Amino acid sequence: MATPAKAPARGTGPKGPGAARVASSLIAALALLALALLASVKYGSLPTSFGAVLDVLRGHGDPYLTTVVESRYPRTLLGLLAGASLAVAGCLMQGVTRNPLAEPGMLGITTGASASIVTASAYFGMSGQMATLLWALPGALLAGIVVYVVGTRGGGSGMVRLVLTGAVLSAVLSAFIQAVTLSNPKVFDSYRYWVVGSLGGRGFEVFWTVLPLTAVALAVALLLGGSLNTVALGDDSATALGAKPARIKAIGLLAATALGAAATAAVGPIAFVGLAVPHVVRALVGVDFRLQLGFCALLGPSLLLFADVIGRVVLRPQELMVGVVTAFVGAPALLIAVRRMKGTA
Numbered sequence: 621m622a623t624p625a626k627a628p629a630r631g632t633g634p635k636g637p638g639a640a641r642v643a644s645s646l647i648a649a650l651a652l653l654a655l656a657l658l659a660s661v662k663y664g665s666l667p668t669s670f671g672a673v674l675d676v677l678r679g680h681g682d683p684y685l686t687t688v689v690e691s692r693y694p695r696t697l698l699g700l701l702a703g704a705s706l707a708v709a710g711c712l713m714q715g716v717t718r719n720p721l722a723e724p725g726m727l728g729i730t731t732g733a734s735a736s737i738v739t740a741s742a743y744f745g746m747s748g749q750m751a752t753l754l755w756a757l758p759g760a761l762l763a764g765i766v767v768y769v770v771g772t773r774g775g776g777s778g779m780v781r782l783v784l785t786g787a788v789l790s791a792v793l794s795a796f797i798q799a800v801t802l803s804n805p806k807v808f809d810s811y812r813y814w815v816v817g818s819l820g821g822r823g824f825e826v827f828w829t830v831l832p833l834t835a836v837a838l839a840v841a842l843l844l845g846g847s848l849n850t851v852a853l854g855d856d857s858a859t860a861l862g863a864k865p866a867r868i869k870a871i872g873l874l875a876a877t878a879l880g881a882a883a884t885a886a887v888g889p890i891a892f893v894g895l896a897v898p899h900v901v902r903a904l905v906g907v908d909f910r911l912q913l914g915f916c917a918l919l920g921p922s923l924l925l926f927a928d929v930i931g932r933v934v935l936r937p938q939e940l941m942v943g944v945v946t947a948f949v950g951a952p953a954l955l956i957a958v959r960r961m962k963g964t965a
Contacts, residue, residue, distance in 0.1 A: 637906045645904045649918040656925035660696040661689050663929045665937040695819040697827045699925040699942075702819070702883040703893060705834050707920025708841050709879035710894025711901070711912050715848045716872040717783065723894035724880025727873070728786045730889040731793040732763020733881065734815060738800045741807045752814060753826055756885035757833075763789060764877030772870070782873075817888035817943025819928050830882040837878035838917065844872055845910035852907070890943045892950020893924055923949065 637645075662673045666688050675681035676689045706724060713722040724730070736759020740746035746755055767789055771782030801808040850863040858865045880894070897920045898912065905911040924942065927949055931940035 637904075642905055642911060645915070646918075649915055649922070652922045653918050656922040656929075657696060657700070659929045660699060660925045661692045663932050664688065664692055665932070665939070667936075694822055694824050694827060695928065696925065697824075698822055698887055699819050699928055700921040701827060701830065701834055702887045702890065703921030703924030704838065704917040705879040705883040705920075706890060706893040706924070707897035707901075707916035708838060708913055709876040709883070711898040711909070711916045712841055712844070712848075712872045712876040712879075713894070714898050715852065715909055715912075716869045716876070719783065720899070721895065722783075723891070724876060724884070725790070725889070725891065725894075726783060726786045727767045727877055727880065728763040728789040728793065729760045729877060729880040730884055731790040731797070732766075733757070733760035733884045734797050734811070734889070735759060735763075735793040737814060738797050738807060738811055741810055742800050742804050747810070749822065750825060750829070753829060753885050756814075757830070757881055760881030760884050761877065763793070764873075764881060768870070768873055768877065814888045816941045817890040817946075818941040819887055819924075820939065820941075822887065826886050830886045833878055834882045837875045837882070840871065840875045841879065842913050842917070844868065844875065845908075845913045848872065848909035852909070888943060890924070890946055892946045893920055896950045897923055 658670070658673070661677075662668055662670060668685060668689070672681060672685055673689055676686045681689070709724045710722065713724065713726060714720055716722075717726075719726075733756040736755045737746070737752055739759075740751070740755040746752065767782065767786045771785035797811075801811055847863060847868045850858045850861055851865050851868050853861070855865045858868075883890070897916050901912050901915040901919060905915055924946065927945040928942040931942050931945045934940055
């Protein structure tokens with residue numbers, strides 16, 4: 621890990637929204653996350669009251685209801701982990717690339733994981749939940765690393781080349797996926813469930829498998845906030861302040877790749893969380909990355925868990941996959957981002 625860059629000189633750093641507003645936003649974010657966690661264990665195919673759920677959480681609930689509520693714990697923890705990973709990864713990528721539309725899929729992470737799963741299903745007989753996870757994770761990581769190495773080859777920040785490399789790799793892998801799945805109905809049948817993105821049907825083993833990589837990458841990302849503030853001043857200014865912009869961007873992109881890969885491998889491709897949450901956070905706490913990254917880690921899980929709850933309620937006793945719900949929630953955020961870009965162009 622690189623030595624953290626020096627903090628911006630006094631008076632040159634980003635102006636914050638004020639301590640009182642940050643404190644009130646933090647309290648609201650924590651309350652929203654607590655409500656999302658409670659809603660995630662309360663709502664499901666079996667209607668339950670808040671009082672009964674609280675009895676279960678205190679350890680003296682009805683035995684049958686206890687079993688039902690406890691069966692919702694894995695998807696709640698996965699929503700917590702994946703939501704934080706996707707939102708923080710999106711914040712990192714938007715900060716490093718200075719592209720407000722950047723999100724984890726831009727580095728080819730999603731298509732890398734998809735191509736790996738399709739390859740394993742078609743040629744190695746892969747089946748089962750854990751097998752899918754174990755194939756998706758290295759595929760996503762490898763795609764992200766290839767995009768980074770090729771996109772930054774020759775020195776310099778290479779952000780435009782990075783984005784183009786990600787687009788090219790995604791296009792090539794998407795063509796490969798289509799070719800394989802359209803020629804193999806069995807592979808298509810197993811792939812179509814994963815590619816939508818869902819928190820359901822996963823056990824604790826998925827959570828524990830991705831937790832170490834996610835925890836390390838989240839810690840690196842949160843420690844990088846001050847350095848990203850320095851880079852936001854411009855490469856020349858950052859260098860004058862003693863920072864190393866290229867190294868900071870490399871660490872940021874690698875952390876974003878690890879977070880996006882872990883989340884995608886665990887719950888499938890889920891769009892818009894990494895795009896929408898950083899924009900909401902910037903509206904709340906301003907452009908200071910130290911605050912942005914922390915608030916993304918709180919609000920990302922809230923968005924994902926509430927989307928999952930909506931998907932469980934609207935078609936009860938069936939459910940709508942969370943990847944579909946986040947697409948509907950994220951579309952307005954994308955339109956807002958485009959309007960803001962137009963206003964600043």
